[in-house]
Amino acid sequence: MPGENLSRDEARERAALLSVDGYEVSLDVRSATGDTQGEGPRTFRSVTTIRFRCNEPGASSFADLIAPSVTAVSLNGRDLDPSEVFDGSRIALEDLAADNELVVDAQCAYSRTGEGMHRFVDPEDGEVYLYTQYEPADSRRVFANFEQPDLKAPFRFEVRAPEEWTVWSNGAGERVDGVWRFAETKPISTYITCVVAGPYHYVTDSYERVSEDGTRLEIPLGALCRKGLAPHFDADDVFLVTKQGLDFFHDHFDFPYPFGKYDQAFVPEYNLGAMENPGMVTFREEYIFRGKVTRASYEGRANTILHEMAHMWFGDLVTMEWWDDLWLKESFADFMGAFANVGATRFKDAWITFANRRKAWAYRADQLPSTHPITADIRDLEDAKLNFDGITYAKGASALKQLVAYVGQDAFLEGARRYFKRHAYGNTRLGDLLSVLEETSGRDMTAWSRSWLQTAGVNALTPQVLLGAAGTVDELAVVQEAAESHPELRPHRVAVGLYRRTAGGALERYARAEVDVEGPRTVVAELAGAEAPELVLVNDDDLTYCKTRFDDTSLATLREHLGALTDPLARALCWSALWNMTRDALLPTRDFAELVLRFAGRESDIGVLQMLHAWTGSALVHYAAPDWRETGGRLLAEGALRELRDAAPGGEQQLAWARFFASVASGEADLALLRGLLEGTEKIDGLDVDQELRWVFLAPLAFHGAADEGDLAAELVRDDTASGKRHQVRCLASRPSDVVKAQAWAQVVESDKLSNALVEATIAGFAQPSQRELLAPYTEKYFAAIERLWAERSIQIGMDVVRGLFPSLRDSRDTLDATDAWLSAHQDAAPALRRLVLEARDDLARALRAQACDGAAAGR
Numbered sequence: 001m002p003g004e005n006l007s008r009d010e011a012r013e014r015a016a017l018l019s020v021d022g023y024e025v026s027l028d029v030r031s032a033t034g035d036t037q038g039e040g041p042r043t044f045r046s047v048t049t050i051r052f053r054c055n056e057p058g059a060s061s062f063a064d065l066i067a068p069s070v071t072a073v074s075l076n077g078r079d080l081d082p083s084e085v086f087d088g089s090r091i092a093l094e095d096l097a098a099d100n101e102l103v104v105d106a107q108c109a110y111s112r113t114g115e116g117m118h119r120f121v122d123p124e125d126g127e128v129y130l131y132t133q134y135e136p137a138d139s140r141r142v143f144a145n146f147e148q149p150d151l152k153a154p155f156r157f158e159v160r161a162p163e164e165w166t167v168w169s170n171g172a173g174e175r176v177d178g179v180w181r182f183a184e185t186k187p188i189s190t191y192i193t194c195v196v197a198g199p200y201h202y203v204t205d206s207y208e209r210v211s212e213d214g215t216r217l218e219i220p221l222g223a224l225c226r227k228g229l230a231p232h233f234d235a236d237d238v239f240l241v242t243k244q245g246l247d248f249f250h251d252h253f254d255f256p257y258p259f260g261k262y263d264q265a266f267v268p269e270y271n272l273g274a275m276e277n278p279g280m281v282t283f284r285e286e287y288i289f290r291g292k293v294t295r296a297s298y299e300g301r302a303n304t305i306l307h308e309m310a311h312m313w314f315g316d317l318v319t320m321e322w323w324d325d326l327w328l329k330e331s332f333a334d335f336m337g338a339f340a341n342v343g344a345t346r347f348k349d350a351w352i353t354f355a356n357r358r359k360a361w362a363y364r365a366d367q368l369p370s371t372h373p374i375t376a377d378i379r380d381l382e383d384a385k386l387n388f389d390g391i392t393y394a395k396g397a398s399a400l401k402q403l404v405a406y407v408g409q410d411a412f413l414e415g416a417r418r419y420f421k422r423h424a425y426g427n428t429r430l431g432d433l434l435s436v437l438e439e440t441s442g443r444d445m446t447a448w449s450r451s452w453l454q455t456a457g458v459n460a461l462t463p464q465v466l467l468g469a470a471g472t473v474d475e476l477a478v479v480q481e482a483a484e485s486h487p488e489l490r491p492h493r494v495a496v497g498l499y500r501r502t503a504g505g506a507l508e509r510y511a512r513a514e515v516d517v518e519g520p521r522t523v524v525a526e527l528a529g530a531e532a533p534e535l536v537l538v539n540d541d542d543l544t545y546c547k548t549r550f551d552d553t554s555l556a557t558l559r560e561h562l563g564a565l566t567d568p569l570a571r572a573l574c575w576s577a578l579w580n581m582t583r584d585a586l587l588p589t590r591d592f593a594e595l596v597l598r599f600a601g602r603e604s605d606i607g608v609l610q611m612l613h614a615w616t617g618s619a620l621v622h623y624a625a626p627d628w629r630e631t632g633g634r635l636l637a638e639g640a641l642r643e644l645r646d647a648a649p650g651g652e653q654q655l656a657w658a659r660f661f662a663s664v665a666s667g668e669a670d671l672a673l674l675r676g677l678l679e680g681t682e683k684i685d686g687l688d689v690d691q692e693l694r695w696v697f698l699a700p701l702a703f704h705g706a707a708d709e710g711d712l713a714a715e716l717v718r719d720d721t722a723s724g725k726r727h728q729v730r731c732l733a734s735r736p737s738d739v740v741k742a743q744a745w746a747q748v749v750e751s752d753k754l755s756n757a758l759v760e761a762t763i764a765g766f767a768q769p770s771q772r773e774l775l776a777p778y779t780e781k782y783f784a785a786i787e788r789l790w791a792e793r794s795i796q797i798g799m800d801v802v803r804g805l806f807p808s809l810r811d812s813r814d815t816l817d818a819t820d821a822w823l824s825a826h827q828d829a830a831p832a833l834r835r836l837v838l839e840a841r842d843d844l845a846r847a848l849r850a851q852a853c854d855g856a857a858a859g860r
Helices: 008-017 227-232 235-253 295-311 327-344 350-365 381-386 391-407 409-423 430-441 445-452 552-564 568-583 589-602 606-623 626-646 652-664 668-679 691-703 709-718 722-734 738-750 756-766 778-792 795-804 813-825 831-856
Strands: 018-028 043-054 061-064 069-075 078-080 090-093 099-109 116-121 128-133 155-160 166-169 173-176 179-182 195-198 201-210 216-225 262-267 280-284 460-467 473-481 492-501 507-517 521-523 535-540
Touching (some): 008 018, 008 061, 069 090, 090 099, 099 116, 155 166, 195 262, 201 227, 201 235, 216 235, 235 295, 295 350, 295 606, 327 391, 350 568, 350 606, 381 831, 391 409, 391 445, 391 492, 409 430, 430 445, 473 492, 507 521, 507 535, 535 552, 535 568, 568 589, 568 606, 589 606, 589 626, 589 831, 606 626, 606 831, 626 668, 626 831, 668 691, 691 722, 722 756, 738 756, 778 813, 795 831, 813 831
Parallel strands (some): 018 155, 216 262
Antiparallel strands (some): 018 043, 043 099, 061 090, 069 078, 069 099, 128 195, 460 473, 492 507, 492 535
């Protein structure tokens, strides 16, 4: 029988045959505490009853279940032999009736990988915490089901748990006679069901709303985290954003929140940012801040809260039929996160963050060899897992932002309202959305969809300025280009802004025109006759999705006056464009670093500043010419320390520069300063070296060999928590020693005993930029191990290891050749594995091109 990797064809065949009336799921997780049960994985009992119909009586199908063992299976009262019908991932169902009842009694395994029923033991107090995470297809690790999004059904859960625990699920629950029983859900997909259980710290609130007709909507609110994080949990702010979001979406969607309560759980060792389980949203607990963070962190958390809330309508109420149309939920949620942040919360500059941070993710993904249309071709579940990427999320959201500019916000939102009402509790495809948008906008959506949703690649837009004898604009045109591999030229609704310096030196916009860019060259007639610009910004206000380029005059202006640009969004767009030029080997890394050193200290938007720090650090590691790295690192450390000392005491800029300084510190004096700040012998006025910042300062000491195992053990004593353990593991793996590297490699590649969070921490520590020679033996080992590892591990761990241990720091033609040799010799490897290796190869080839560009600038 086919294995775990359900194909689209199989799902379509099963959906055509079956319809599901309901699930009853009984779980007994009392085994989560106490001693292990001997050899093999720790398990829990899972009993599932599924009532379903078959429109071809006598036909055969299958149910999904991944479990160490099955105790009993009965179909329509007939006992089946588990050894005959269960193959480890599927239960064969023969001779189905018109109406069927399947009962499966299984022993399912607790997870250490964040997939299925994850079990976490808190090192701080020994408490055990459980939560589930399923997307795209891991609910079958917890209960038997039909694991595909278009076989929706109501669910009723009951859970037996240790006496002192509380249990949550999608519906409201109560404990009766020692069993937690939960209200039946609305029809939902398997992947958004959820159970959370343990001694969590729980805070409650409520949301009320009265509609125009007098109807009162009341939504119980809850927020929970581990007890150890309770002192840091600012639940009031979580509830504030939640209520603001509920107001916003009710105002705009005209469809009451349909899932009863609204709990939000912040859980440990979480692989994702968050998951939109209706009534029981789960988040990574790093959104609870143990130390001082900048406003950007709070904005990011608010964005995630609103993103998941938007899913209650886009994804949970109305769900895609198959993962081809994953964008129908993720693109919308990504767009709505920023849209609602601006419209409902204190984060009015969220579109700047979107332009600077989210779109950078999309631009990178869209230039990889694995790029795909927003509406993707998802053949199976492995494909689906890899398509939770920058295209499905951020490019899709960018296309929707362009769509709003194209059809208008009112028509867009009215289309959403009709979509919800027409398809509530159902499943949809691309055409279902396009049809309502055509109704509300009066526009033919076919051409727009073909260009934006059904083709891959990113266009570049460059201004061409011709000046007349009088020094005014004779003609201004926008030139559109596309990569040879994806030659599609798209329609772009853009704003073109002209900028000049004022008498006071500020670089400000003095003219703006909106235009529909079509084809290779579009003249912006409205700007003819304008004063000659010093800067032309062809995607002003960030209406479209493109790589912005500059003419020579504009680039020269930015080199000298970028810090004088007063509009924060325009400034962010220019920084983004310069970063794309650096990645594309059009701007030397040393020039980008110089711009950051000259102008980043004047950046008022803290999120943009932190993104610049991340980009500059990445550029130094991957895109700088090898013989300039040491010089570049020294210049960046000097500049960062200067900005750190000049920043306002206690401010978020000071904190951002402190973190960046630590990330680039390498010289003796820099490391001594970090050591002094840790020990209290050095002080920077206003800088509070809290526990999180202590780990930030300790990390470079560890990977430069200035902190040993004893230092890291002592720090763990100070911070003997789950977070502290992850920091310590990362630092231990980062030490510059052959023995350390061999041990870290073995823990990740040769053993599966580490949890997902500690695998991630070990990988993060393993490869450090200053240790390129130490990593030399691992190129060959990597290519020898990855196919076996992909077959043996869960897909999440496989993805983490294949991506994280690729020898990107062995950045030479030899590594590129070794990658090509593996790809050539493994044509039949799993497509998802080949995709990951191809992506890593592309990143390496890009790095070598950028290094060559930077090296060519050395003689100027």
